[in-house]
Every structure is written in structure tokens, then in C-alpha cells.
Amino acid sequence: MSEVTTAEVPWSPKRAAPGAIARLLDSKPVLIFLCLLPAVGLLLTFLTYPLGLGIWLAFTDTHVGRGGIFVGLENFESLWYDNVFWGAVFYTVFYTTVATVLKFGLGLWLALLLNENVPLKSLIRAIILMPWIVPTVLSAITFWWIYDAQFSIISYVLVDVLGWRTTYIDFLGTPWHARWSLIAANVWRGIPFVAISLLAGLQTISPSLYEAALLDGASSWQRFRKITAPLLMPILAVVLTFSVLFTFTDFQLVYAITRGGPINSTHLMATLAFQRGIPGGQLGEGAAIAVSMIPFLIFATLFSYFALARRKWQQGDDNE
Amino acid sequence: MNSSTSEGALLTWQSGPRRVLTVYVPLACFVFVLLFPFYWMTITTFKPNAELYDYKTYNPFWVVQPTLDNIKRLLFETSYPRWLMTTMLVAICSTVLSIFASVLAANAIQRLRFKGANLVGLAIYIAYLVPPSILFIPLATMVFQLGLFDSPAALILTYPTFLIPFCTWLLIGYFRSIPYELEECALMDGASRLQILRRITLPLAVPGLISAGIFSFTLSWNEFIYALAFISSSEKKTVPVAILTELVQGDVYQWGSLMAGSLLGSLPVAIFYSFFVDYYVSSLTGAVKE
Numbered sequence: 146m147s148e149v150t151t152a153e154v155p156w157s158p159k160r161a162a163p164g165a166i167a168r169l170l171d172s173k174p175v176l177i178f179l180c181l182l183p184a185v186g187l188l189l190t191f192l193t194y195p196l197g198l199g200i201w202l203a204f205t206d207t208h209v210g211r212g213g214i215f216v217g218l219e220n221f222e223s224l225w226y227d228n229v230f231w232g233a234v235f236y237t238v239f240y241t242t243v244a245t246v247l248k249f250g251l252g253l254w255l256a257l258l259l260n261e262n263v264p265l266k267s268l269i270r271a272i273i274l275m276p277w278i279v280p281t282v283l284s285a286i287t288f289w290w291i292y293d294a295q296f297s298i299i300s301y302v303l304v305d306v307l308g309w310r311t312t313y314i315d316f317l318g319t320p321w322h323a324r325w326s327l328i329a330a331n332v333w334r335g336i337p338f339v340a341i342s343l344l345a346g347l348q349t350i351s352p353s354l355y356e357a358a359l360l361d362g363a364s365s366w367q368r369f370r371k372i373t374a375p376l377l378m379p380i381l382a383v384v385l386t387f388s389v390l391f392t393f394t395d396f397q398l399v400y401a402i403t404r405g406g407p408i409n410s411t412h413l414m415a416t417l418a419f420q421r422g423i424p425g426g427q428l429g430e431g432a433a434i435a436v437s438m439i440p441f442l443i444f445a446t447l448f449s450y451f452a453l454a455r456r457k458w459q460q461g462d463d464n465e
Numbered sequence: 466m467n468s469s470t471s472e473g474a475l476l477t478w479q480s481g482p483r484r485v486l487t488v489y490v491p492l493a494c495f496v497f498v499l500l501f502p503f504y505w506m507t508i509t510t511f512k513p514n515a516e517l518y519d520y521k522t523y524n525p526f527w528v529v530q531p532t533l534d535n536i537k538r539l540l541f542e543t544s545y546p547r548w549l550m551t552t553m554l555v556a557i558c559s560t561v562l563s564i565f566a567s568v569l570a571a572n573a574i575q576r577l578r579f580k581g582a583n584l585v586g587l588a589i590y591i592a593y594l595v596p597p598s599i600l601f602i603p604l605a606t607m608v609f610q611l612g613l614f615d616s617p618a619a620l621i622l623t624y625p626t627f628l629i630p631f632c633t634w635l636l637i638g639y640f641r642s643i644p645y646e647l648e649e650c651a652l653m654d655g656a657s658r659l660q661i662l663r664r665i666t667l668p669l670a671v672p673g674l675i676s677a678g679i680f681s682f683t684l685s686w687n688e689f690i691y692a693l694a695f696i697s698s699s700e701k702k703t704v705p706v707a708i709l710t711e712l713v714q715g716d717v718y719q720w721g722s723l724m725a726g727s728l729l730g731s732l733p734v735a736i737f738y739s740f741f742v743d744y745y746v747s748s749l750t751g752a753v754k755e
Contacts, residue, residue, distance in 0.1 A: 170657065173658070176577065177579050184589070184629050187625050191607075191623050192592055195603035199600065202603055202606070255495050270746065274745070275499065275503060276499055278745075280689070282706070283727040284727070290506075290720050296517075298505060298526075305520065333498070336495075386594075394598040395598075396597075400689075418602065422605075431602045435598065442596070
């Protein structure tokens with residue numbers, strides 16, 4: 146950065162008498178306002194306003210093509226006695242918990258493996274990100290085909306190649322099989338993001354710390370426990386927050402593979418909200434389901450952030 | 466050289482069989498599992514139906530008589546080229562719009578330095594944590610009222626809600642690394658603040674702009690829920706939505722065509738990604754580290 150000098154930038158010496166507009170643009174408050182206008186304007190119109198509108202809709206009986214009236218807590222009351230809704234809440238929590246644990250376990254392992262001096266590291270790192278690059282729906286369709294009841298390649302290997310089973314697995318036909326199959330697909334897609342982010346965190350840890358620990362005779366577990374884990378915590382907290390948030394509000398994977406079936410057993414709150422709200426036309430009820438996600442999200446975000454980032458937070462952070 | 470007893474030598478450079486077992490075998494398993502679906506997608510695309518549904522006579526892992534029928538059907542008997550054009554248009558427009566807004570916002574927050582700049586930055590960061598799954602129902606009613614329903618403009622205007630927070634945050638990081646002295650010198654030479662942005666800040670932040678651009682492009686390409694909710698007519702759909710809703714008809718799934726659609730829908734982003742891998746990784750990790 147220090148090589149760049151101002152001498153390289155040719156300035157035109159047109160300093161005399163700038164016009165009124167130019168002077169206006171150069172005044173700091175006006176410029177700040179103009180610079181923030183597009184971003185803040187777009188976000189207020191298409192993010193903050195809809196967020197408020199969504200909360201309002203949850204208390205109305207709006208249908209597609211017909212404005213609703215305020216009905217108080219009626220939507221939430223009917224959801225309270227709705228088994229499908231509670232099933233979706235259960236599966237959303239289950240899906241998020243299991244998938245997050247697996248993603249972080251496997252992702253951390255992959256990051257540690259990549260942090261060893263393996264040949265072709267940058268190539269491996271590049272191809273490993275593929276599941277994360279490709280549109281989720283398209284890889285979900287591939288998983289749908291892999292989970293096919295009759296022509297599943299996994300069943301083929303288990304039955305015809307290895308002979309471990311005698312019947313093909315009905316991956317998507319029974320509730321628990323379908324639930325685990327979806328979790329597997331989500332973990333497959335989520336590992337690269339976790340691994341690459343944590344790898345970036347691992348690479349910031351100075352090797353001299355490990356050398357010092359080696360000289361002191363620390364075992365590899367001790368080095369992981371006392372050096373890697375604490376130094377990785379801040380980045381882990383951020384990645385975990387994002388991962389929990391996006392897994393909890395996942396929509397594409399479930400919509401593409403099972404659409405909530407069999408018998409509503411794999412509905413996530415987002416897919417149920419979509420099904421009731423858009424094709425079902427009950428915008429008010431859909432909005433109520435979507436709004437019910439907010440408390441969970443706030444809780445999950447605060448929990449993962451403060452539980453893990455506490456140390457960093459207490460020490461005071463210089464860039465906030 | 467007494468490698469079996471000297472713990473230290475083993476730990477830094479584990480050599481021989483133990484390293485193979487603890488590093489290479491698990492790594493190979495990871496790579497295999499992460500890439501297998503893509504292999505399966507590709508091999509299915511080129512299989513004729515006879516091989517596709519007959520595992521007894523043909524080995525499913527290989528294709529004996531590769532065929533282009535599935536791809537031909539996709540390109541000439543469906544609106545795939547239209548979907549591709551729509552997706553491209555939406556992705557490029559929303560990316561340009563987001564980058565434009567983000568550059569200005571990051572410039573205001575990081576370079577113009579005003580009171581409350583950090584607060585605005587934090588608010589934009591929090592905006593990134595609001596997921597589309599919560600917003601799509603109220604947005605659908607808004608889109609309907611604005612008369613944008615079933616038009617690409619609805620997507621171009623709503624995608625920036627998740628692109629701007631990310632890009633702004635990424636660019637703030639890049640802008641922060643540019644020394645203020647450059648700006649001060651330029652001010653003394655009589656440059657206006659907009660000239661500073663155009664001739665000093667932006668040229669020095671080009672890697673950040675590229676990162677933000679390709680990230681936004683892939684995110685818009687992959688977006689699903691808004692495109693599903695706001696677009697209804699077949700020829701205006703984006704690729705991910707169209708493949709799921711237009712190619713899946715009835716109870717008999719044409720797996721060959723579906724896999725061809727998935728492959729062709731993934732290829733543009735995959736190719737795009739392969740050109741910019743380094744920028745991509747740096748933006749992913751940079752954004753997380755901020």
C-alpha cells in the first residue's frame with residue numbers, strides 16, 4: 146500500500162469557480178445524505194417496511210386479492226391448536242440442532258485436515274466449495290434422485306454391491322427416513338462454508354504458538370484445546386450465528402425434495418408459511434407462522450453470539 | 466530419526482502410514498462425498514433411458530452409450546434459453562444496483578466519517594440477519610400492490626435487500642485498508658470528495674469490488690424463494706424455479722431431463738466461480754472475519 150503515491154494521480158487544475166451544484170456536492174452533510182440514500186432507501190422500503198407489514202399481517206385475516214381486517218391473536222390461537230404447526234416447529238428445531246452440530250463437527254474436522262500441509266491445497270479448497278456455489282435447488286434435485294425409492298444409488302451400493310441389506314431403503318417415503326435424509330442433504334451443502342471460514346480462522350493462528358507448545362511437550366489434544374479452540378472462538382461464533390440463522394429459516398431444500406411430505410412430517414416453519422400463504426392464499430396465517438420464527442431467531446442469534454463471543458466481548462473489541 | 470519415540474518429530478511432520486491414515490484418507494472421503502452428487506448429476510444427464518432405469522444389466526456408475534437427448538430436449542423443447550436469459554438479466558441488474566448503492570454507502574460510512582457512522586454500519590449488518598423466509602409474504606403483497614407481480618423488476622428490486630448489507634460490509638473492510646493520507650493530499654490539491662471516491666478510493670478497492678460483484682451475482686443466481694413467490698408465468702421464471710416447477714410434471718419424473726437441467730443450471734455459476742476462486746474465497750472469509 147505504501148508504494149502508492151499521490152504523484153501518480155494526475156489532477157486537472159480546474160480549481161477556479163466551481164458551480165453551485167459542485168459546491169453543494171462537496172459539502173459533507175449533503176454528500177453523506179446522497180451516498181446513504183440508495184442503500185438506506187432500498188433497505189427501508191424492501192426490508193424494514195415489509196418486516197413491519199409482516200407483523201401487522203399476522204394479526205389480520207388477509208387473503209390473496211382481498212385486504213384483511215384486524216383480528217387480534219386469532220391466527221396465533223388457531224396455530225396453537227394446529228398439530229401441523231407444532232410438527233413444523235419441532236422439525237425446524239430438530240433440523241437446525243442436528244444439522245448445525247454435524248456441520249460444525251465435520252466442518253471443523255475438514256478445516257483441520259486442510260490446515261495440514263497437504264499437496265494441491267488451493268485446488269482442494271476450490272473444489273470443496275462447489276456444493277455451496279451451485280444453486281441449492283439444483284443440488285437438492287440431485288439429492289432427490291439419489292434418494293429415489295427404486296433407483297437410489299445408495300440403496301444399490303448397500304444391497305447389490307455390499308450386500309448389507311436385502312431391500313431398497315425408502316428414503317423419502319416414511320417420516321423419519323425423510324427427516325434424516327433432508328438433514329444429510331443440508332449438512333452436505335453446509336460443510337464447505339463452515340470448513341472454509343474456519344480454515345481462514347486457523348490460518349491466522351501464529352505457528353510460533355504451536356512451536357512453543359511443542360517445546361513444552363504439549364500433546365496434540367492439548368494444543369487443540371489450549372491454542373486452537375480459544376483462538377478460533379470469535380470466528381466460530383460468527384459462523385455459527387449465520388449457520389443457525391440460515392438453517393433455521395431454510396426453505397429451498399425441503400421445498401425441492403419433499404415439499405413437507407410425507408404427511409406433513411418434514412415441514413419447516415418457512416415451508417409451512419409458504420404453503421399456507423402463497424398457494425393456500427391465507428396470507429395472514431402464513432405471516433403469523435413466519436412471525437413465529439422471529440423469537441426463535443433472536444434467541445438463537447443471541448445465544449450463539451454471546452455464549453461463544455463472550456470472551457471477546459468482555460475484553461472489548463477495537464473495531465466496533 | 467528415532468521417530469517412534471520422539472513425540473515432537475511425529476507431531477509437526479507426521480510421516481508415513483499414520484499421516485496417510487489421519488489426513489489423506491479422511492480428506493479423500495470428504496472430497497468424494499462432497500463431489501459425488503455432481504458426478505451423479507453429470508453421469509445421469511448423459512444416460513439413455515434404457516441404462517438409467519436398469520441397474521441389473523448396466524453398471525450405474527458408468528455410461529455405456531452416452532446420449533445428448535436429455536440436453537437437446539431441455540434446450541429445444543422447453544423454454545430453458547428464456548429462463549437462462551431472465552436469470553442472467555435479473556442477476557446482472559440486481560448486482561449492478563447493489564454494488565452502486567453499497568459503494569456509496571460504504572464510502573459514506575468509512576471514508577466520510579460522520580457522527581453515528583458506526584451505528585448506520587451496524588444497522589446495515591443487522592439487516593443481513595433478516596432472512597428472506599420472513600419477508601416473502603409481506604413482500605408478495607407489496608409487489609402485488611406496486612403492480613410488479615410477475616415481472617423481473619420485482620426480483621431486481623428485492624434482491625438488493627440481502628445483497629446490499631453483504632456488499633456494504635465487505636467494501637467497508639476494503640475501504641478501511643486505504644490510508645487516509647492519500648485522501649488528505651488529494652483534498653489539498655483541490656479535489657472534490659466525489660473525485661476522491663472516483664480516482665483514489667475506487668481504483669484501490671478494485672479487488673473488493675470484484676469480490677462483491679461475483680458474490681452478488683452467484684447469490685442472485687441461486688435465489689429461490691422470492692423468484693418462486695413473485696413470478697407465475699412460465700417463461701418469466703428463473704432457472705432454479707423453472708427447473709423445479711416446469712420440469713416436474715405428473716408422477717413420472719423425467720430424471721434424465723431433470724439432471725440435465727440441474728447440470729446446465731449449475732454450469733454457469735460453476736464456470737464463473739472457477740475464474741474468480743481466489744476473490745470468492747477472500748470475500749467469503751473476509752466477510753466472516755469482519
